[in-house]
Amino acid sequence: MKRKIRIKDIAQMAGVSVGTVDRILHNRGNVSESARIAVETVLKKVDYKPNIHISGLSLKRKYKVVITTPNIMKGEYWESIHAGISYALEEFENIRVQCLVYTYNQYDIYSCREIFDRVAETDADAVIIGATFKEESVRLSKQLEEKEIPYIFVDSPLENSSPLAFFTSDHYVCGYLVAKLITSIIPSGSDIGMLQAVRIGDQSANTSILRKQGFNDYLQEKNIGNNVQRISFTAMEPEKFDHQLTDFFQRQQNIGGVVVLNSRGGIVADYFAKNGIHDIKLVCLDLTAPNVRGLKEGYIDFLIGQEPEHQGFLAMKTLIEYLIYRKPVKVENFTQLDILTKETIGYYNQFNFMS
Amino acid sequence: MKRKIRIKDIAQMAGVSVGTVDRILHNRGNVSESARIAVETVLKKVDYKPNIHISGLSLKRKYKVVITTPNIMKGEYWESIHAGISYALEEFENIRVQCLVYTYNQYDIYSCREIFDRVAETDADAVIIGATFKEESVRLSKQLEEKEIPYIFVDSPLENSSPLAFFTSDHYVCGYLVAKLITSIIPSGSDIGMLQAVRIGDQSANTSILRKQGFNDYLQEKNIGNNVQRISFTAMEPEKFDHQLTDFFQRQQNIGGVVVLNSRGGIVADYFAKNGIHDIKLVCLDLTAPNVRGLKEGYIDFLIGQEPEHQGFLAMKTLIEYLIYRKPVKVENFTQLDILTKETIGYYNQFNFMS
DNA sequence: CTGTTAGCGCATTCAC
């Protein structure tokens, strides 16, 4: 167990002072070519890992990070992402980072445009983006690039952009998995109902589209015989849903299972609960409060978690480490797909990476 | 965002010096009654959380922790527990903790006795125990209690002992879950093969017994029709296994799935691979190297992870925080039961709580 | 350009 390398050690080995080493480590300039070479030679030899908690102790610089996501609803997906961000800030309590949170209505493209415009104007040191509207997000990313402000995506990546990193689950595999799970637990001849959100003018469906692709590809690949029946659902008018479902199940008498490729599965579980339906299998996404309830009560058979807290946590942690000492960043980061059942949900700790 | 409370703040509020506050916080004595009351009054008002990373910076005291578990085999369960412990030590690099690792042969009760005797003699500040032999472990725990050395169990709890804490998965629920999974994917009339380790003189089976109980209880509760057929397997003579399995499947023609309630499932997967068996479902435990391979290659349908790394990590983290500032400890700690499939294993990060 | 040094929050030691 060898002693940790400190800045002082490096300075000694390179024959310079700690001040010089610090300047080189932080690219602060005012260093002669010869000193730089001496220190960099040493740095290549030894494995220096700065202790970020202690740096923060003496770090005067404040960082401003803007976080922009859809509105935060209690017990919903985006709240978890923000919770993860908060945890990261707690872990790095010594670092002075000021967070500005800008949320928009994910069902209103105008709200998104307005907010993104404001985000583009800030003088933040970095931005964390929860992107749902595609065009708008690409535009924001371009604006940030021009100002050389690093940005990180959570929840989903975005084509045609060059983020510092993104943290997301693999939505395609997620859909693929849902197909595998539901078909493994329903009778082979039965039909599968798929809840389909009907939305207007938004692209947040992007993730849903990927999931649907994965879902369909599984059925095709494995030559699965179950037919898929769409259940349309107008997200903006939840009060209609009861009627829509009743209608659906009256028309479709051969449904063996239902899948929901967005996080709203809980309403199906609630419907099952209200109507005493126990023989239709249900596979849903995300640990929203209603979904967890549905799982615990036995109406949902498998619930897939995408670790939103972890996404937020890692996004902020990555950002801090990058800002402070340019720690190299891995761009593509996929979080786990957690398969949860009634039995395991009680032991599931969304912050198991923390405590 | 209010400023964090520091010792200096407390001192000021109580009208004493930081030295006095520190003495009270650490129960070092040499404090007048009046000072103690003043400080404790303040402490009740404010939420003081010491920054452990910074404490370590100036902490002179060294801690000695003894870790005793079964031998560490590459890619096996106990290696993961030790890996988790190492990660915790890395996270608390500032704390000077010296680890002594004592491993014993989990198939040899005499080896365990000998090692435990040596553990009981040390002057460690704390002990982490991976208990397999019951009697011996109870005896060790008593000896440690006499010497007032705190100890923590990993992998499984132990009756008749008073550990500082234990970190384990819920083995009963684990078995219950295995039953649920296997019966949900095999034909209703088919039989289930259960691999049964034949061992001599060891109680490590304790965890297996709990799992088997959970397994059986599920079948009974749900009134499941599948019959269970035992496959006996002599752990000490793996070369015989091929023959034993061939024999088994020749006698049993109605096997729809196989379950393995210990971590050795990989050998069944290997057997399936060698003999091109694709139509028998397989549910196994633990992310050993062979099991992960079996899962990826499609021979294992569900693999249950018990987060051994996390157990080790939390055990050491808990210990450090307890030793340094008597952080209150939660005694019963159950880790997650992760359900993994071929699709999700690629995203599974055993150290997601770290990076 | 470079070396020296004050201070960050904390535990500990040393005078008083």
Next chain:
DNA sequence: GTGAATGCGCTAACAG
């Protein structure tokens, strides 16, 4: 019994 002073690894300001 107590407060003041020291040092941990690091950053940043300052004096050369």
